[in-house]
Amino acid sequence: MWQIQNREREEEPPHFRISASLSSMLRKIIHLDMDAFYASIEQRDNPSLKGQPVIVVMGLDAPHRHGAVATASYEARKFGVHSAMPLAQATRLCPQGIFLPVRLEYYRQVSRQVMEIFSQYTSLIEPVSIDESYLDVTENPRDAVDIAIAIKQEIKSRLNLTATAGVGPNKFIAKLASGMHKPDGLTVVRPHQVQEFLRDLPVESILGVGPVTQRKLNSLKIFTIGQLAAFDRTQLKERFGKLGLQFYDFANGIDLRPVVPARSHMQISRETTLGNRTSMDSIQQILASLAEGIEDHLKKEGHCARTVTVKVRLDNQRQMTRSRTVFGKLQHKEELLKIALPLLEKIDLKGKKIRRIGLSVSNLISLKDPYQPQLFD
Ligand code: TTP
Ligand code: CA
Secondary structure, eight states, rough: OOOOOOEOOOOOOGGGGHHHHHHHOOEEEEEEEETTHHHHHHHHHHHHTTTOOOEEEEEEEGGOOOOOEEEEEEHHHHTOTTTOOBBHHHHHHHHTTTEEEOHHHHHHHHHHHHHHHHHHTSEEEEEETTTTTEOOTTSSSSOHHHHHHHHHHHHHHSSSSOOOEEEESSHHHHHHHHHTTOOOOOEEOOOOHHHHHHTBBBBBGGGGGOOOHHHHHHHOOBBBBHHTSSHHHHHHHHHHHHHHHHHHHHTTTTTOOOOOOGGGOOEEEEEOOOOTOOOHHEEEEEEEHHHHHHHHHHHHHHEEEEEEEEEETTTTSSSSEEEEEEEEOOOSSHHHHHHHHHHHHSSOTTTTTTEEEEEEEEEETTTTTSSSSSOOO
């Protein structure tokens, strides 16, 4: 039985309501994390290891027992064994442990099988590690919780493994949610539950709040995320810089980071060299023709992009780039230019000449994926 943490309310109190502008940023994000990944695979493949304290070790055969624990089954964790622990210490804590070597290439194969399951539900999959991914299922007409349940079931029936899922309106919330109930958990945080969900969590649960920042926040009498959310934003900026604003947004349940699919390393680019007397007007026209070339290429490949990058090389050979990633999907020249032109304006060109200009798009999404075509009907 999964622990479904779904604190649905009959009636939302007014202070839990999310403003209209904020609700437009809400997405359906699922964070999935496989349980005791390496150890679970070993237990699955060798049923005599089921229920046993399995400890998978990196460098098991290293001289002087210099290996380190990659992961431990939940049975072994009861003895205090955990990832990154020296092998010698793990042996002392759990002498009855079953110590196995890491089989990385095989675990990678299993990881790819897990990804295949995800890809039936969305093309926006961002793998964070070998066993952890974010899925943006906003465009999938099914309810995000149904999708999370279906994925968990499929991982169980097809791969005989378990995963823990968190469902939320953004990456920050989905990740925190998946950490709530492990193993085999499912925690759902609906948009109107965000504030309540975050309120009593310790500030150190926020991504980027390490021990030093935690001490500084504690000295300001900020111990919980609720207290951080209510703190003065300007003061946070003064004390922690840009990071302070990021903490403030997270504490208020706001996270605009898009889910960046693995294929984002692919890019389509066009560039050209400019003449000595090219005016700003003609630079804009050149950018438009580069955008046109990119649009043709995207259409031919059946792709859309989410990131636009403008690159300029100056007469002193210095190169500068400016990028922007959007939630939507870009393909048409006009859409690309709407982003590219303000990016160009951001580059300080005072007293300098542009020698070469380039436009590129990345973070590509295939329109051939099951949930994409209908968007463009
Ligand atoms: P994790 O997801 O951190 O751990 P896990 O899947 O074993 O357990 P949990 O149920 O708590 O999620 O890491 C995934 C895999 O990455 C893990 O099985 C082994 C490997 N790993 C290492 O090799 N070294 C490390 O220090 C960590 C943290 C993980
Ligand atoms: Ca894991």
